[in-house]
Amino acid sequence: MDNKTIKEYLNRCSKCGGCQAVCPLYGETHSEPLVARGKLFLMKNYLDGNLDLSPKMMELMSLCLLCKACTVQCPNRIPVDELVLSIRREIAHHKGIPFVKKNVFQHLLQNNGRLTIAAKLAYLYQQSGLQWLMRKTNILGLLPGEIARKEKLLPRMAKIPFRAQVPKTLSSSKPRLRVGYYTGCLTNYVFAETGHAVLKVLKNHSLDVVIPEQWCCGLPALASGDEESAVLLARRNIEAFKKADVDIIITDCASCGSMLHEYGDLIGGRDARIFSQKVVDFSQLIGDVIDFQPGDKEVSGVATYHDPCHLCRGQGVVEAPRRLIKAVPGITFREMEESDRCCGAAGSFNLSHYHLANKIGHRKIRNVIESGAQLVITGCPSCIMQIRHQLELQEASVQVMHLAELLSKTY
Amino acid sequence: MLSTTVIKEIIKVVGKENVLTTKEELLCYAYDSTPRAFLPDLVARPCCTAQIQKIAKLANEHLFPLVPRGAGTGLSGGSLPVDGGVVVDLTRMNKILEIDEENLVAVVEPGVITFQIQEEVEKRGLFYPPDPASLKTSTIGGNVAECAGGPRALKYGVTRDYVLGLEVVTPDGEVITTGGKTVKSVTGYDLLRLYTGSEGTLGIITKIYLRLIPKPEAKKTMMVVYDKLDDAAQSVSRIIRGGIIPVTLEMMDDRTIRCVENYKQMGLPLDAEAILIIEVDGPQILLDSQAQEIAKLCQDCGAREIKIAETEEERESIWAARRSVSAAVVQIKPTKISEDISVPRMAIPRMVRRLKEIASRYNLELVIFGHAGDGNLHPNILCDQTDAEEMQRVEKAIGELFKAAVELGGTLSGEHGIGMMKAPYLKVETGEAGFEVMRRIKEALDPNNILNPGKIFRGDTNG
Structure with missing residues (x-):
């Protein structure tokens, strides 16, 4: 977005304050600098030369979940999340990217070998008893900040990354479609069970599946203002899936999915646009593109559904997941209040702003519990991590799982 | 500018985490929903009446302005710190203290969002009718201070008709309670009416007793299209004189209709001079006949087309036209x-x-x-x-x-308040003498002009 367009959007804000009603951060803090109206006014002041990119400004601009709730409700149709990304890019450009993030985006995420090693180290930490020792002795509690509590957010890593556990192609006898599976980093390194569930469901619908070598979608880099790294990663993924020659590209991660849809605009050009056009969410493929055929096994219980921001607002996928849940034999579906309100995960927001993310998560869990469901189904690994952590904090005996896992249980 | 001593004193009162002083944060309390903005010197976020009292005393001692603020959604500049000073952000005082179902009264803090009050009382079969357009964000304190209205005012009246009692911190830091849970009260001057709509210039409202009524059972909505604006006006008068008071009777002029239709193709007639959206509420059993009666009256007055919503979806689609006006016109x-x-x-x-x-x-x-x-x-x-x-x-x-x-026998402001935006025109309506009465009240209650200076009276010497 160029400066002229940005200025036009900022000028459009009538400061009606409608964003207050939907902003999860404002809902917990009632703090005007955290709501869209405040941020847009600050950006306007920055562009008018009335403000610098001060540490305070940088902090305030980091305090956005990019959940798009304000963007969707804005009567003047201001794409707030895109404007926040653009100021973050400006900050990254002038102030650089913090050392740790820079290393992650520019080295770790661009090198699958190193990323696998890092995941392995995390796995060893959890398996060796070191994690048990650290938690038991509360050594981490002696460290500054929230390290001890945040450490519990760290999910159990998969022993072997998902993609290393499965073949690169799975053929069906009479394939209806050739599906490219973009697994996302969390499914690959943490939630291998989600990956297996996706494959199980696909296998039961006569589909050929290809899982080419692939890289981080680039959203973490873009959200931190590092567009260059995001573009690099995007190009690699586009190339990889082009070679795989697939009809359709699916992902089980709402955040990755919304980013993959952006490739067309981010990079431009025919390949990028074709790539983005092919991307659908797992639930869309099973629910809309082909007809879901559940197995005969019953899964009993009351389930509710959490809309990931990047699925409902990011990709307009609302109805398909619900229809699929209802189609599972034995499941009673019950809608929760505010099902589309952000759970507070927002990429790594729950790590960088742990307390605030907890407040937002608390509200989500309250809504889950009030629905009376024993099972929360959702479509984003990052939401699963956050919701699981919040359920543990509140000692609620509710399970959370990916839609694919629920569907796979019927076979 | 506030001295460091004053800033330290305020921090002592509300705590460091509830005092904002960086330029970035101050800018976010410089505006409301008008196009204007003025930078405050400090934002204080008190949690209770006692803290506000202390801040008011400090303000009188050190002579700095206090500007009470709720959600900042006003349309007359009522919460703008035009002379700087301290913005008193009341959004932390956001508890519903009591819903008294027997006496039909809700007791609330000023920072509660109006919509939340409505949701809570409606769960109990009760009703708080005032519905300013901003009700999902605006606070009840701001609604009382500006005496907000809304579409339902036709049948149910405005905010002032529901304020039974107030706790107010006076400009010099005392606390008074006026009114309470009783429906009748004629003890001394009617301070309730004075403070309601006083736009933060006479006191800071810290507790509100709201009158509730039973929730109407059902509603019915219709859209009526007119070739001539005069026919629409004639209908309005005939309907009300005929003994039916609709809850809402909303009008859109020709230009608005075209804007909405351009923005969201919903099949509105582009050559009509006016559209009325009429809603009646009450016992289900009466609504059909009321709607028919209204339809007949409108027909008699020359209505070209009448659409009565039979389902919730149809009702929604009629209101969608009215609701998209704001978004449509800024195109x-x-x-x-x-x-x-x-x-x-x-x-x-x-x-x-x-x-x-x-x-x-x-x-x-x-x-x-x-x-x-x-x-x-x-x-x-x-x-x-x-x-x-x-x-x-x-x-x-x-x-x-x-x-x-x-x-034409009307008024400058039906429901937004005078604030700063209309202050230069106040005398057009009040005349010199009327203005002088108001100014003297302000001077008597707030001799140091601490509370929300520059509002209502600015444009005159004693602003």
């Missing part, structure tokens, strides 16, 4: 100056013609919609705040439209 130009003059309802056609004449004389884009049932119109001028020359024309046009409203 013309980005800045929306929303006025809220009120005239006796039969003067609406004359007022609309005057408004159109003024707009064309100053070459401005104008749309008119609003609450036809109570004569409260929202002429909205669409302009571009970055165009200085155009903004000057806007300013002149506004002066004229106020004059026209008063000449």
Whole structure:
């Protein structure tokens, strides 16, 4: 977005304050600098030369979940999340990217070998008893900040990354479609069970599946203002899936999915646009593109559904997941209040702003519990991590799982 | 500018985490929903009446302005810190203290969002009717301070009709309670009415007793299209005189209709001069016959088309047209100056013609919609705040439209308040003597002019 367009959007804000009603951060803090109206006014002041990119400004601009709730409700149709990304890019450009993030985006995420090693180290930490020792002795509690509590957010890593556990192609006898599976980093390194569930469901619908070598979608880099790294990663993924020659590209991660849809605009050009056009969410493929055929096994219980921001607002996928849940034999579906309100995960927001993310998560869990469901189904690994952590904090005996896992249980 | 001593004192009162002083944060409390902004020196976020008392005492001792603020969604500049000073952000005082189902009273803190009160009381089969457009974000404290209205005012009245009692911190830091849970009260002057709509200039409201009523069982909505604006006005009068008071009677003028239709193709007639959206509520059993009766009256007055919503979806689609007005009109130009003059309802056609004449004389884009049932119109001028020359024309046009409203027996503001935006025009309506009475009340209660200076009276010597 160029400066002229940005200025036009900022000028459009009538400061009606409608964003207050939907902003999860404002809902917990009632703090005007955290709501869209405040941020847009600050950006306007920055562009008018009335403000610098001060540490305070940088902090305030980091305090956005990019959940798009304000963007969707804005009567003047201001794409707030895109404007926040653009100021973050400006900050990254002038102030650089913090050392740790820079290393992650520019080295770790661009090198699958190193990323696998890092995941392995995390796995060893959890398996060796070191994690048990650290938690038991509360050594981490002696460290500054929230390290001890945040450490519990760290999910159990998969022993072997998902993609290393499965073949690169799975053929069906009479394939209806050739599906490219973009697994996302969390499914690959943490939630291998989600990956297996996706494959199980696909296998039961006569589909050929290809899982080419692939890289981080680039959203973490873009959200931190590092567009260059995001573009690099995007190009690699586009190339990889082009070679795989697939009809359709699916992902089980709402955040990755919304980013993959952006490739067309981010990079431009025919390949990028074709790539983005092919991307659908797992639930869309099973629910809309082909007809879901559940197995005969019953899964009993009351389930509710959490809309990931990047699925409902990011990709307009609302109805398909619900229809699929209802189609599972034995499941009673019950809608929760505010099902589309952000759970507070927002990429790594729950790590960088742990307390605030907890407040937002608390509200989500309250809504889950009030629905009376024993099972929360959702479509984003990052939401699963956050919701699981919040359920543990509140000692609620509710399970959370990916839609694919629920569907796979019927076979 | 506040001295460091004063800042330290305020921090002592509300705690460091509830005091904002960086330029970035102050800028976010410099505005409301008008196009204006003024930087405060500090924002304090008190949690209780006692803290506000202490801040008011400090303000009198060190002579700095206090500007109470709720959600900052006002349309007259009521919460703008025009002389700097301390913005007192009341959003942390956001508890519903009690819903007394026996006495039909809700007791709330000022920072509660109005919509939340409505949701909570409606769960209990009760009803708090005032419904300003901003109700999902605006706070009840702000609603009381500005005496907010809304579409339902026609049948149910405005905020002041539901305020039974108030706890108020006076400008010198004392606390008074006026009214309470009783419906009747004539003890001394009617301070309730004085504080309601006082726009933060006479005291800071810290607790509110709200009158509740039983929730109406059902509602029915209809849309009526007119070739002639006068026929629409005639219908409004006939309906009310006929003994049926609708909950809402909303009007859109020709320009508004075209804007909405351009924005969201919903099949509105592009050649109509006016559309009325009429809603009745009450016992289910009465609504069908009331709707039929209204339809007949409208027909008699020359309505071209009448659509009665039979399902919830149809009802929604009628309201969707009205709700998309704000979004639709800013497609013309980005800045929306929303006025809220009120005239006796039969003067609406004359007022609309005057408004159109003024707009064309100053070459401005104008749309008119609003609450036809109570004569409260929202002429909205669409302009571009970055165009200085155009903004000057806007300013002149506004002066004229106020004059026209008063000449037709109306008022400058039906529900937004005077604030700073309309302060220069106040005397057009009150005259010198009326103005002087108000000014003396302000001077008597707030001799140091601590509370919300620059509002209502600015433009005169003692602003």
